Amino acid sequence: MLGIVSSGPVYAERIKDIASIEGVRSNQLVGYGLVVGLDKSGDKTTFTGQSLRSMLARLGLTLPPGIDPKSKNIAAVSIQAELPAFAKPGQAIDVTVSSLGDAKSLRGGTLLMSPLKGADGQVYAIAQGSLIVSGLSASGQDGSSITVNNPNVGRIPNGATVERTVNTSFSEGDALVFNLHTSDFTTANRMAESINKILGANTAKALDATSVRVSAPLDPNQKVTFASVVENMTVIPDDAPARIIVNSRTGTVVINGKVRVQPAAVSHGSLIVTISETPQVSQPNALSGGQTAVTPQSNLKIEEEKNHMFVFNPGVSLDEIVQAVNKIGAAPSDLVAILEALKSAGSLHAELIVI
Numbered sequence: 126m127l128g129i130v131s132s133g134p135v136y137a138e139r140i141k142d143i144a145s146i147e148g149v150r151s152n153q154l155v156g157y158g159l160v161v162g163l164d165k166s167g168d169k170t171t172f173t174g175q176s177l178r179s180m181l182a183r184l185g186l187t188l189p190p191g192i193d194p195k196s197k198n199i200a201a202v203s204i205q206a207e208l209p210a211f212a213k214p215g216q217a218i219d220v221t222v223s224s225l226g227d228a229k230s231l232r233g234g235t236l237l238m239s240p241l242k243g244a245d246g247q248v249y250a251i252a253q254g255s256l257i258v259s260g261l262s263a264s265g266q267d268g269s270s271i272t273v274n275n276p277n278v279g280r281i282p283n284g285a286t287v288e289r290t291v292n293t294s295f296s297e298g299d300a301l302v303f304n305l306h307t308s309d310f311t312t313a314n315r316m317a318e319s320i321n322k323i324l325g326a327n328t329a330k331a332l333d334a335t336s337v338r339v340s341a342p343l344d345p346n347q348k349v350t351f352a353s354v355v356e357n358m359t360v361i362p363d364d365a366p367a368r369i370i371v372n373s374r375t376g377t378v379v380i381n382g383k384v385r386v387q388p389a390a391v392s393h394g395s396l397i398v399t400i401s402e403t404p405q406v407s408q409p410n411a412l413s414g415g416q417t418a419v420t421p422q423s424n425l426k427i428e429e430e431k432n433h434m435f436v437f438n439p440g441v442s443l444d445e446i447v448q449a450v451n452k453i454g455a456a457p458s459d460l461v462a463i464l465e466a467l468k469s470a471g472s473l474h475a476e477l478i479v480i
Contacts, residue, residue: 136361137359137360137361138359138360138361138362139356139357139358139359139360140303140316140319140355140356140357140358140359140360141356141357143305143306143307143312143360143362144303144304144305144306144316144337144356145303145304145306146295146301146302146303146304146352146356147294147301147302147303147304147336148293148294148295148302149210149211149293149295150210150293151207151208151209151210152207152208152243152244152249152291153205153206153207153208153243153244154205154206154207154208154241154242154243154249154250154285155203155204155205155206155241155242156203156204156206156239156240156241156242156252157176157201157202157203157204157225157239158201158202158204158222158236158237158238158239158252159173159176159177159180159199159200159201159202159236159237159239160199160200160202160222160228160231160234160235160236160237160256161198161199161234161235161237162198162233162234162235163197163198163199163200163228163230163231163232163233163234164198164232164233165197165198166197166198166200166228166229166230166231166232167196167197167198167199167200167228167229168199168200168201168224168226168227168228169197169226169227170201170226170227172201172226173199173200173201173226174196176201177196177199180237200224200225200226200228200231200234201224201225201226202222202223202224202225202231202236203222203223203225204220204221204222204223204236204239204241204252204285205220205221205223206218206219206220206221206241206250206252206285207219208243208249208250208287208291210291210293211293211295212287212290212291213287213290214287214288214289214290215286215287216286216287217283217284217285217286217287218250218283218284218285218287219280219281219282219283219284219285220236220241220252220280220281220284220285221278221279221280222236222256222278222279222280222281223277223278224277224278228277229276229277230258230276230277231256231258231276231277231278231279232256232258232276232279233256233258234255234256234258234279235254235255235256236252236253236254236255236256236281236284237253238251238252238253239251239252239253240252241285243291247289248288248289249287249288249289249291250285250286250287250288250289251285251286251288252281252284252285253284253285254281254283254284255281256279256280256281257279257280257281257282258276258278258279259275259279295348295352296345296348298341299340299341299342299343300338300339300340300341301338301339301341301348301351301352301355302332302336302337302338302339303316303336303337303339303355303356304335304336305334305335305336305337307365308333308334308335309334309362309363310331310333310334311363312360312362312363313331313332313333313334313335313336313337314331315360315361315362315363316329316331316337316360317329317330317331317337319358319359319360320337320339320355320358323358324339324354324355327340328340339355364381364383365381365383366383366475366476367381367383367384367385367474367475367476368380368381368383368384368475368476368478369381369384369464369475369476369477369478370478370480371464371477371478371479371480372480383475384475385474385475464477465477
């Protein structure tokens with residue numbers, strides 16, 4: 126499969142689509158908890174029983190010493206959530222629940238109240254609720270089984286309540302810094318020019334290939350309005366550098382429109398080697414007392430496909446590369462070999478990425 130990204134009409138993009146404000150970011154939360162109410166599909170691990178004993182102790186119920194609560198309807202799970210920027214206490218966020226032990230399925234389970242912590246160890250949300258599991262697993266007495274999707278991972282929409290606010294630097298200082306999602310000196314310069322054109326000279330300044338500093342009001346209310354105005358301005362991003370991306374697993378090759386080739390001649394051909402075995406049977410005479418013998422005989426055949434040779438002229442474009450390769454009937458794997466040869470010969474000045 127050959128993908129072509131050509132250089133067509135140029136479109137302007139909103140700043141909010143190509144950049145983000147420094148300090149305005151989400152934070153990852155993680156926690157540990159127990160899922161209960163499973164239909165005999167829970168854990169058999171020891172630490173799950175220990176977690177159940179600890180939870181019951183916090184609720185005021187103490188199990189007798191030496192008793193291992195081997196309950197099949199509970200599972201130890203990890204809980205992940207993303208805390209959006211400016212999230213306030215009382216707001217709800219989604220959580221993802223994943224099995225930690227050997228549970229067969231989390232379908233039908235309910236997550237008990239579990240704290241979610243940030244990287245600093247502080248609790249920022251509390252999660253609890255019924256799981257939605259899209260996976261399904263079933264097995265028979267003869268050992269046969271079938272699994273659809275992943276039954277050991279579930280989600281709880283709005284399953285966590287925010288308990289703590291994460292401070293941001295948005296309201297601090299007299300400037301906002303916009304960071305491009307993809308670093309590019311030309312795009313950063315164009316962004317600064319677009320902002321200065323509307324808001325006045327020296328309002329914005331490109332700090333490097335990623336960041337553009339924009340002078341902003343000190344008052345937080347005015348800063349919100351100011352950020353809204355800036356992020357809706359439009360910028361024409363610069364074209365990406367000449368790049369070729371090859372997916373070796375799927376055979377997909379994507380070439381953007383900036384790829385050019387210097388003068389080069391390419392020959393494409395291959396050898397086909399065929400080896401066939403034709404055993405020969407030697408049968409002795411009826412009264413000779415000999416034994417039947419089988420003698421191996423190998424037939425080796427080598428064929429060479431008709432060589433194809435074509436010339437790339439100076440500055441040849443992407444369309445001409447594809448047309449030339451298609452004329453000789455080369456597959457995507459052959460195209461990769463041709464591109465690698467051109468790069469080795471110094472005729473291809475493009476970034477070649479193999480994933």
